[in-house]
Amino acid sequence: MESAALPQPTAEHEPSRGMFAPYKEDQGRHTRMAAFWSMVFFLGFGCSFLHDLLIQWPSLREPIGGVRLPVVGVDLTPAFLVCAIVFAPGLLLIFRWLRKPKIADLLIDTEAELLKVTWPKGQEVWNAAVVVILSVLVLGVFLALTDIVISRVMRALLLGNT
Numbered sequence: 001m002e003s004a005a006l007p008q009p010t011a012e013h014e015p016s017r018g019m020f021a022p023y024k025e026d027q028g029r030h031t032r033m034a035a036f037w038s039m040v041f042f043l044g045f046g047c048s049f050l051h052d053l054l055i056q057w058p059s060l061r062e063p064i065g066g067v068r069l070p071v072v073g074v075d076l077t078p079a080f081l082v083c084a085i086v087f088a089p090g091l092l093l094i095f096r097w098l099r100k101p102k103i104a105d106l107l108i109d110t111e112a113e114l115l116k117v118t119w120p121k122g123q124e125v126w127n128a129a130v131v132v133i134l135s136v137l138v139l140g141v142f143l144a145l146t147d148i149v150i151s152r153v154m155r156a157l158l159l160g161n162t
Contacts, residue, residue, distance in 0.1 A: 023101050028108035035107055036098055043090045047083040054079035 055061045055077070063075040074080060097103060120128070 023099050023104045024108060028104065028111045031107040031111040031114075032098055032104070036094060039094045039098075040091065043087060043094065047087045047090075050086065051079050051083045054082060 057079075060079040060082075061077060063077055064081075065076075067076040068074070069076055098107070
């Protein structure tokens with residue numbers, strides 16, 4: 001008995017969506033967003049610091065053609081352009097780096113672990129804060145008194161004062 005040939009399964013590949021294709025887009029959104037904006041903040045801080053360094057040179061401080069950017073109210077200076085040229089690719093690199101499978105999986109796993117944590121209630125946090133504050137105060141008073149006693153003993157021993 002001869003059986004009919006089964007059709008070969010077709011290789012259904014998901015079409016590539018370009019270099020900005022998300023990896024597991026629906027997972028780990030909060031940690032990805034927190035990581036992205038944290039890194040953008042540090043990039044912006046670095047660019048601000050770079051701008052402050054660059055405007056120390058008079059040639060980089062002068063506006064190009066007297067142009068002022070209307071929305072942000074910033075003079076278009078060479079220092080500003082250098083910082084913008086550093087910021088834009090930095091932003092793109094952060095965006096791409098966080099979409100790498102290895103990094104994305106780390107952030108997804110981090111969020112999954114944070115969801116397993118039993119977070120304390122407000123009253124528990126307040127009680128723990130009171131205990132910490134009181135412990136710090138008691139320890140501070142103890143160390144201050146110990147310091148006073150030791151300094152008086154050492155002064156009496158070294159200087160002969162009573």
